[in-house]
Structure formats: structure tokens, C-alpha cells
Amino acid sequence: MKKFIKQYTVQSLAIGALALLSACSDTHFEDINTDPNRPANATTTTILLAAEKQLMDNIRNENISLRGSQLFAQYYSQNIYSDQSRYDIPRTYSETYWNNAYKTLNNLNEIIIQNTDPARKDVAAAGVAGSNQNQIAIARILKAYAFQGLTDVFGNIPYQSYGNNDPEFQALQQTPENLSPAYASQQKIYIDILSELKAAGDTLAKYKTLNTFGNYDVIYKGSNEKWAKFANSLRLRIATRVRKQLPEVSNSHFEDALQKGVFTSNADNAVFKYQLLAPNEAPLFRATVTANRKDFAVSHVLINMLKGETGPVKVEDPRLAIYATKNVAGNYVGQPYGLPVAAAGLLTATDVSLPGTAVNAANYAEVLQEYAEVAFLISEYKNWEQQSYVDGVTASLQKWGVTPAQITTYLVALPKASKDAVITQKYLALYTQGDEAWSEVRRTGGPSFLVKRGDVVWTRVVNGQSTEYKFEPLFGEGVPLRLYYPPKEQSVNLANYQNAVKAQGNDDITTSLWWNK
Numbered sequence: 001m002k003k004f005i006k007q008y009t010v011q012s013l014a015i016g017a018l019a020l021l022s023a024c025s026d027t028h029f030e031d032i033n034t035d036p037n038r039p040a041n042a043t044t045t046t047i048l049l050a051a052e053k054q055l056m057d058n059i060r061n062e063n064i065s066l067r068g069s070q071l072f073a074q075y076y077s078q079n080i081y082s083d084q085s086r087y088d089i090p091r092t093y094s095e096t097y098w099n100n101a102y103k104t105l106n107n108l109n110e111i112i113i114q115n116t117d118p119a120r121k122d123v124a125a126a127g128v129a130g131s132n133q134n135q136i137a138i139a140r141i142l143k144a145y146a147f148q149g150l151t152d153v154f155g156n157i158p159y160q161s162y163g164n165n166d167p168e169f170q171a172l173q174q175t176p177e178n179l180s181p182a183y184a185s186q187q188k189i190y191i192d193i194l195s196e197l198k199a200a201g202d203t204l205a206k207y208k209t210l211n212t213f214g215n216y217d218v219i220y221k222g223s224n225e226k227w228a229k230f231a232n233s234l235r236l237r238i239a240t241r242v243r244k245q246l247p248e249v250s251n252s253h254f255e256d257a258l259q260k261g262v263f264t265s266n267a268d269n270a271v272f273k274y275q276l277l278a279p280n281e282a283p284l285f286r287a288t289v290t291a292n293r294k295d296f297a298v299s300h301v302l303i304n305m306l307k308g309e310t311g312p313v314k315v316e317d318p319r320l321a322i323y324a325t326k327n328v329a330g331n332y333v334g335q336p337y338g339l340p341v342a343a344a345g346l347l348t349a350t351d352v353s354l355p356g357t358a359v360n361a362a363n364y365a366e367v368l369q370e371y372a373e374v375a376f377l378i379s380e381y382k383n384w385e386q387q388s389y390v391d392g393v394t395a396s397l398q399k400w401g402v403t404p405a406q407i408t409t410y411l412v413a414l415p416k417a418s419k420d421a422v423i424t425q426k427y428l429a430l431y432t433q434g435d436e437a438w439s440e441v442r443r444t445g446g447p448s449f450l451v452k453r454g455d456v457v458w459t460r461v462v463n464g465q466s467t468e469y470k471f472e473p474l475f476g477e478g479v480p481l482r483l484y485y486p487p488k489e490q491s492v493n494l495a496n497y498q499n500a501v502k503a504q505g506n507d508d509i510t511t512s513l514w515w516n517k
Contacts, residue, residue: 044111044124044135045216051111052218054104055142056272056366059149059435060283061100063093066296069434072479073427073441074450077299077335079352082344085337088474089509094154095486101150102171105160108146109172111139112162130212134224136162137200138212141231144193144200145368148238151189152439153483155513156500159184161192163199180493183500186514190242194235194253201231205260218272219368230270232257233369236377237436241443241515254381263371266399270368282364284432289360294349298324300458301451303334303353305428310449312421315413318397318406323431324353336458337451338471346460358400359432372396372429373436379422389417389425396429423447441479442516453477480509481516 059065067084070076078085114124115132125132140162150157158171158181168188170181204212208225220226235257243250263269274282281290288296305311306320320332327333328350335352336343358364375392379385393414397407415421423446430437441450451457451471458469485507489497497507505511 043127043129044114045127045129045213047107047111048138048213049216049218051104051107051142052272054100054107055146056368057283058097058100058104060366061096062283062287064097064153065434066284066287068093068483069438070296073430073434073437074299074301074337075431075434075437076296076355077301077337077339078295078344079297079335079347079349080295080345082339082341083474085339085344086472086474087476087480087509089480089483091484091487094483095488097153098150098486101146102158105143105146106172108139108143109160112136115139128211128214128216128222130210130214130222131207133203134207134210134212137203137231138217138227140196140200141227141234144196144231145234147189148193148234149435151186152435152513154485155186155482155504155511156183157186157189158182158496159189159192161196163196164192166192180496182496183503185503187245190238190515191246191249194238194242194249197231197235197238198253198256201228201235201257201260204228204231219270226268226270229261229263229268230369232260233262233268233270233374236262236374236381237369240377240380241439245515245517258378263369263374266371266395269370269399271365271370272368273365274363276363281362282366284355284360285362285364288355289362294354297335297349297352297354299337300334301337301449302431303332305424305447305449307332311424311447312415313410313413313424315410317428318402318410319400319428319431322356322358322400322402324356327351327353336469338457338473339469340472343458343460343469364432367433369436370395370399370429372399373426376422376426376429379417380419384417384419384422386417389422390414392422392429393425396425419444420446420448424449438479442481442513450479475508476510481512482509484508 066076068089071078071085114120115135121132124135129135143160143162147157147159151159159169160171160173161169166184166188168182168184169192170178173181204224205228208228210224211222212224212227214222216222220230235253239250239253239257274280274285278290287293303320303324306317306323308315308317324332333352335347354360372392372395375388375395379388379392382388390411393411394407397410402410423440423444426440427437427447430440453471453473455471456468457471460467460469485497485500501507504514
């Protein structure tokens with residue numbers, strides 16, 4: 001067994017992660033009986049199961065999500081220690097996310113290795129695992145998803161491709177081991193991710209009636225057809241992200257993905273559903289309920305929008321009662337966003353609205369991508385087209401269990417499709433998906449009602465005396481544009497780290513990513 005020395009080399013199978021899912025709705029999780037000292041014997045089905053959970057756990061982990069992107073998108077606000085709400089981001093937050101992302105990528109790459117190794121490929125395709133080419137295609141999609149998450153957080157990163165031997169793509173190398181891989185440019189990474197998704201989607205669409213990985217696949221239960229739609233839908237997201245820099249590449253992929261088939265309803269949504277019983281619960285549940293913590297509340301930015309007090313919709317949003325809970329007085333009150341530490345604790349957890357019961361459920365189904373987002377992407381592509389905009393709003397409301405009567409009432413109050421209207425509704429639909437919401441805030445600069453430096457976020461009245469509190473970031477002028485590279489990179493991969501900083505800009509939160517320049 002290769003010893004794991006650095007996160008870019010082969011990572012042994014996370015057996016512990018599999019044990020956490022022993023209560024999965026299907027019995028396959030109970031079938032896992034792999035010797036943790038011999039991970040090379042793990043089946044590709046077992047590796048996929050581990051990798052899917054690793055992927056979802058990582059992008060929703062407390063530091064990168066709850067203390068990071070959920071705050072940056074202003075969905076939540078801290079009601080005791082408010083440093084992260086004001087963008088004082090510890091550099092150590094990057095370390096866990098970076099390391100676990102590459103562990104996930106190594107496991108996904110192991111699926112590809114087993115399915116391409118002449119000595120192992122027949123065994124890899126045995127049982128419910130499915131054909132070699134289809135297993136490889138699904139692994140490529142998940143790798144593309146993980147790499148996109150990494151590059152959207154940091155910019156230039158070590159990258160690896162299945163279909164492109166670009167010498168700049170040096171991550172995950174093991175023959176021989178590469179302990180100091182180069183950082184690929186974000187432009188190259190994005191172009192290659194689009195190509196990887198296209199190739200993988202085309203393969204799975206060709207064999208759309210077949211099943212790969214069976215019920216070991218938590219996301220789609222092995223449906224090749226749904227995986228193909230997911231690959232194409234992700235291309236819409238990524239093509240939109242690069243349109244400013246690469247309009248021709250963007251339009252080509254967008255049109256091709258639409259023609260080949262993207263999400264058309266909530267039945268297509270890519271979700272990873274967690275479990276009710278410990279220790280299989282969703283990340284937010286573990287970070288708040290299990291840890292008995294109430295220092296993260298729904299922000300006044302989101303609450304006021306849902307109440308119809310700010311933003312383009314002037315009626316109460318039926319998602320308000322789902323996204324948030326009432327305070328002890330029976331009202332929806334958002335925690336003022338980004339208060340100074342001296343004021344952050346003046347409102348207690350009982351004074352403000354905490355995340356809603358459905359959002360904070362142990363068995364919450366975390367979203368990788370959903371139909372509502374796809375509809376909004378199409379609306380934007382078609383110059384803020386009305387029908388796709390309405391379809392996106394409807395899909396989001398339906399996903400959250402809003403009644404048909406409430407949906408009809410809300411749709412009547414919707415303003416016509418426009419940039420502000422579509423961006424606002426997309427923002428509301430992306431609630432809980434902090435990573436994507438943060439990227440959209442950076443890309444679009446909206447919604448218009450987000451708090452900016454100098455805005456009054458709370459006026460406190462005591463004994464007839466009022467005090468105004470303004471939003472003043474501790475670092476930067478506004479929403480972080482990226483996160484710091486992990487500190488360890490400066491000691492274990494210094495030359496390539498320095499090259500990345502030279503090419504991209506200072507290693508701080510105010511440096512724009514390539515797609516956002």
C-alpha cells in the first residue's frame with residue numbers, strides 16, 4: 001500500500017466514512033467489510049460510496065460553509081463572535097477543505113485506475129458496478145465537480161485530467177509520485193472541466209438505459225441517464241461562469257448541453273441525502289444541533305427579503321417559514337449581519353430566527369445542483385427570458401413543499417424577468433448551497449439588497465436613545481473574492497505556490513479570480 005504523504009498522491013479508502021453511512025436506505029452500506037489495512041482490495045462501488053460522502057461532507061464542512069460561504073452569501077450571521085461575518089478568515093480554514101478535497105479526488109481517481117488497469121478492469125466491472133467506461137464517466141463528473149469547487153475557492157490549483165495530458169496538470173500523480181505538483185491556471189482548468197463533463201455526459205447518454213454502481217450510488221442510484229443530465233447541467237453553470245472571459249467557448253458548451261439534455265424537473269436534482277441516526281447526520285445538523293450551538297442565526301438580509309420588506313418582491317415569501325424559525329416572541333427576526341463583536345451578542349439566540357427545521361434536519365438532502373438553478377441559467381442565457389425564470393421560481397417553491405395555492409399567489413406578485421429579479425430568485429433558491437451562492441455573488445455583484453461597507457445593519461433603541469451599527473469589514477472592502485491557500489503549501493510546495501501567486505495575484509481575500517476579472 002502506498003503511504004499517503006501528500007494530498008496529491010493516492011489516498012487510501014476512507015473506511016470510517018463508509019461506516020457512517022451504515023443506515024443508508026439500501027442495505028448495500030451494510031455489506032461493506034473491507035480491511036482498512038488493505039485498501040487496494042476495495043471495490044469500486046465501495047470507493048464511490050466513500051467518495052460521494054467525502055465530497056459532500058467537505059463542501060458543507062463547518063469552516064468552509066457555515067463559517068465561510070454561508071456567511072459570505074449573507075444567508076447567516078453570527079450572534080456572538082462576528083469575526084468571520086466581517087471577513088477575518090483564519091488561514092487554517094483552508095487546510096481541511098484543501099486536504100479533504102484531494103483525498104476525495106484520489107479516491108475518485110482510484111475508480112478510474114481500477115477500470116483502466118488491464119489486470120483489474122474485469123474485476124472492477126463485476127456485479128452491480130457496471131461497465132468500465134460508465135464507471136470512469138461518473139468518476140470524471142464527480143472529479144470535475146470537486147475540482148471546480150477547489151478552483152472557485154482558491155483560483156489556480158494542482159489539477160488532473162483524464163482526457164488531457166497537459167504538462168501543467170500534475171495533481172494525483174503516483175507513477176512516479178509527484179509530491180510538488182504545479183498549479184494549473186484557472187482558465188485551463190475551466191476549459192478542461194467543460195471538456196471532461198462533455199465527454200462523460202456523452203458516454204453515459206450513449207448507455208442511458210444502463211445502471212452503474214447500483215444503490216452504492218447515493219446521488220442517483222446508478223442511473224446513467226440522470227448522470228448524463230447532471231453533466232450537461234453542470235456545463236451550463238460553468239459555461240455561465242466563464243462567459244465574460246470566453247464567450248465563444250461558453251456559448252458553444254451551453255448550446256451543446258441544452259441540445260443533449262439538462263435537468264427539466266426536480267426529479268433530476270443531484271442530491272446526497274443524509275441519515276437520521278448518528279453519526280450519519282447532515283453537516284449543519286452536526287455543527288449546530290449535535291454540538292448544541294446557536295451562535296449562527298438567519299441574517300436580517302435574508303429574513304427581510306423573505307418578509308417582502310426589501311428586494312423586488314413585495315409580498316411575504318412562503319419559504320420564510322421553511323428557511324427560518326420564529327423567535328421566542330413568535331416573530332421572524334434576522335440577526336443583524338456583521339455586527340462588531342461588542343454588539344453581536346446583544347441579541348440572544350431566542351431573540352432571532354435560527355435555521356428552519358427542514359433546513360437543519362439530520363437527514364437533510366444536500367444539493368449538488370438542482371433544476372431551479374438550471375432554469376435561472378437558461379433565463380440569463382436567453383437575456384432574462386420570462387418562462388424559464390418562472391419555471392425556476394416554481395421549481396424552488398415546489399422543492400421546499402410550498403402548496404399549489406401559495407405558489408400561485410407568489411407567482412402573481414413576481415416582477416417581470418430582469419437581471420435583478422432573476423438574480424434575486426436564484427439567490428433565494430440557492431439557500432443552503434453556500435459555495436455556489438458565494439460564487440454567484442462574486443460573479444454578479446447581486447442581489448442588490450446585500451449589505452455593503454458602511455450600511456446600517458441595526459438600530460438599537462434603549463431608554464429612548466438610539467445607536468446605529470454599520471457594517472465594517474475587518475479585511476477587504478466587501479465579500480471575499482477567494483480564500484488563502486493552505487499555509488502548509490508554503491512549506492511543502494513553495495516554488496509552485498510562489499509561481500501561482502505571481503501568476504494570479506497576492507494570496508489574500510481581495511484578489512479576483514480569473515473568471516471574475
